[in-house]
Amino acid sequence: MRSVLRQKILKPRDVAVYSEGVNDVITDLIKRIHTLRSQEDDGQTVANVNNLFFKYSMEGVATILYECRLGCLENNVPQQTVEYIEALELMFSMFKTTMYAGAIPKWLRPLIPKPWREFCRSWDGLFKFSQIHVDNKLKAIQSQLDRGEEVNGGLLTHLLVSKELTLEEIYANMTEMLLAGVDTTSFTLSWATYMLAKHPKVQQCVYEEIVNKLGKDQVPVAHDVPKLPLIRAVLKETLRLYPVLPGNGRVTQKDLIVGGYLIPKGTQLALCHYATSYSEENFSMANEFRPERWLRKDNFDRVENFGSIPFGYGIRSCIGKRIAELEIHLALIQLLQNFEIKISPKTEPVHAKTHGLLTPGNSINVRFSDRK
Numbered sequence: 398m399r400s401v402l403r404q405k406i407l408k409p410r411d412v413a414v415y416s417e418g419v420n421d422v423i424t425d426l427i428k429r430i431h432t433l434r435s436q437e438d439d440g441q442t443v444a445n446v447n448n449l450f451f452k453y454s455m456e457g458v459a460t461i462l463y464e465c466r467l468g469c470l471e472n473n474v475p476q477q478t479v480e481y482i483e484a485l486e487l488m489f490s491m492f493k494t495t496m497y498a499g500a501i502p503k504w505l506r507p508l509i510p511k512p513w514r515e516f517c518r519s520w521d522g523l524f525k526f527s528q529i530h531v532d533n534k535l536k537a538i539q540s541q542l543d544r545g546e547e548v549n550g551g552l553l554t555h556l557l558v559s560k561e562l563t564l565e566e567i568y569a570n571m572t573e574m575l576l577a578g579v580d581t582t583s584f585t586l587s588w589a590t591y592m593l594a595k596h597p598k599v600q601q602c603v604y605e606e607i608v609n610k611l612g613k614d615q616v617p618v619a620h621d622v623p624k625l626p627l628i629r630a631v632l633k634e635t636l637r638l639y640p641v642l643p644g645n646g647r648v649t650q651k652d653l654i655v656g657g658y659l660i661p662k663g664t665q666l667a668l669c670h671y672a673t674s675y676s677e678e679n680f681s682m683a684n685e686f687r688p689e690r691w692l693r694k695d696n697f698d699r700v701e702n703f704g705s706i707p708f709g710y711g712i713r714s715c716i717g718k719r720i721a722e723l724e725i726h727l728a729l730i731q732l733l734q735n736f737e738i739k740i741s742p743k744t745e746p747v748h749a750k751t752h753g754l755l756t757p758g759n760s761i762n763v764r765f766s767d768r769k
């Protein structure tokens with residue numbers, strides 16, 4: 398799968414082509430913010446902003462993966478999409494149970510049927526959704542071919558036309574990518590918004606950089622992002638403080654000596670990069686939100702720091718990293734062009750909690766005030 402997707406989503410320039418589609422989704426996100434805040438007494442607050450970013454992330458990633466719109470940001474979300482969201486919620490609400498369910502041996506399943514049944518029900522719901530969208534695309538391609546037209550398109554079209562993967566493999570991988578690409582992106586956007594709201598001076602600097610380098614009204618595309626090092630630094634610093642996957646693991650493939658200790662081949666290693674991200678040895682003033690720590694001093698400065706590897710590293714690192722970055726950078730730029738983001742008095746201090754993923758422990762409520 399990785400080798401098939403290599404040319405399509407693994408580099409920033411590969412995903413740049415999706416800017417236009419993502420920007421259409423951002424237009425809807427901003428409309429939705431106007432609608433939601435108009436329903437509040439102060440006309441500015443969006444309560445539990447993660448609900449909104451969940452819908453944005455789902456719409457954004459589906460635009461790229463399935464080359465279609467789902468209607469997540471509409472006032473009336475289509476039934477099919479509602480059912481998918483319910484299946485996803487079931488998956489996550491049963492996260493621990495379903496994780497164990499996957500490991501329950503076959504002979505034990507009839508004796509404790511519920512976890513396995515729920516496990517299958519949630520996955521069937523997710524898989525069905527992918528199948529519907531993949532099949533729709535397949536039909537559309539077939540009709541184009543029947544009319545003798547040339548078939549061009551994005552990721553799914555490429556997978557279906559190139560036939561490098563079987564249809565089953567495409568269903569399965571699309572299901573996995575959609576699942577992996579929604580909460581991860583939405584939690585990160587929620588934390589970034591919360592951090593910007595809590596740090597108005599940082600927010601002002603980022604806003605000024607956007608206005609100076611891009612303009613107040615120009616819609617950004619992927620190629621603009623390198624001109625805006627602060628927006629990239631905001632994302633890196635957010636993921637340092639709130640890595641959605643707080644831990645990771647690997648099995649050693651050969652004997653290793655690390656720090657004077659022999660780790661034999663086949664050892665299962667757990668890496669808690671949440672801990673390394675907060676270690677003063679790796680980051681000075683580690684508890685503070687300081688995006689500027691990620692700014693390069695010159696062209697040779699790499700500012701890499703293995704204390705924070707929120708997308709993992711190496712051959713099994715996150716395959717959707719460039720998609721997530723595109724969705725988050727473009728959304729943050731446009732949000733800041735349009736609004737000043739402030740903490741709502743309704744928000745209690747928000748701490749992270751682990752629920753499989755690292756999630757906001759309570760609702761993040763923010764005010765989106767129009768920029769003058």
Ligand code: HEM
Pocket residue numbers: 399458573574575577578579581582585636640641642645646706707708709710711712713714715716717718720721
């Ligand atoms: C801020 C957003 C995201 C974060 C922080 C994140 C983080 C991660 C991490 C830590 C891993 C494990 C990597 C490793 O073991 O080294 C991973 C794997 C994965 N991610 Fe992401 N991810 C994000 C967004 C996405 C998106 C948008 C997609 C899909 C479009 C995606 C698809 C995947 C897939 C398919 C894997 C499994 C890769 C494999 O096993 O080869 N992720 N992600």
